[in-house]
C-alpha cells in the first residue's frame with residue numbers, strides 16, 4: 001500500500017507529524033476558545049457546552065477524527081523517537097543546534113505526560129461524568145481541588161514545552177523558513193505556547209483562588 005511505503009520514508013513521517021500536529025493545534029485553539037467562556041461565568045460556559053451537545057452527530061464525527069489524528073501523531077512520534085535514538089548511538093555528533101534544545105530533547109516525555117493528562121481529563125469530564133450533573137459544576141468541583149488543579153497546571157506546562165518545539169518543527173516541515181520570517185517564527189514559537197498556557201492554566205487558578213463567580 002502506498003501509505004505504508006510513504007510512512008517508511010523520513011519525509012513521510014515528518015509530514016504525518018506536521019499535519020496531525022496542525023490539526024491538534026486547531027482542536028486546542030477551538031477548545032481554548034470554548035473554555036474561555038468559563039471566565040464569563042457558569043451560565044455562559046453551560047450555554048457553550050449545551051450548544052455543543054445539541055449537535056451529537058458533529059460531536060461524534062469530531063471525536064472519532066480526533067482519536068485517529070491523536071493515534072497517528074503518537075504512533076509516528078514514537079517511531080521517530082526510536083529511530084533517532086538508534087542513530088544517535090551510531091553517530092554521536094549533533095549537527096543541528098536547534099534540534100538539541102530542552103524542548104526538542106524532551107518531546108517524547110512531555111508528549112507522554114500530555115497523553116496521561118488527556119486520559120484522566122476525558123475520563124473525568126466524559127466517561128465518568130454523572131448524567132444529572134451539569135458540566136459547568138463538574139469543572140468547578142474538580143478544578144477547585146488543589147491536587148487535581150496542580151496536575152492540570154503541570155500538564156499545561158508540559159504542553160507549552162511540547163508546543164514550543166512542535167510548532168517550530170511543523171513550520172520547518174511545511175517549508176516556512178524564509179529568512180524574512182525567521183524573526184516572526186521565533187516570536188510565534190514562544191507566543192503560541194504561552195497563549196495556551198495562560199488561557200488553560202488560568203482556569204484552575206481562577207477556581208483555586210476563588211475568583212470564579214459561581
Ligand code: HEM
Pocket residue numbers: 031035049052063066114118121122125126135139152159200201203204
Ligand atoms: C483547564 C483547561 C480545560 C478545561 C476546563 C477543559 C474542559 C473540558 C470539558 C468540560 C470537556 C468535555 C466537553 C463536553 O463533552 O461537554 C473536555 C473535553 C476534552 N478535552 Fe478539555 N479542557 C481543558 C484543557 C484541555 C487540554 C489542554 C486538552 C488537550 C491537551 C484537552 C483535551 C480534551 C479532549 C481530547 C476532550 C474530548 C473531546 C471533546 O469533547 O471535545 N482539554 N474538556
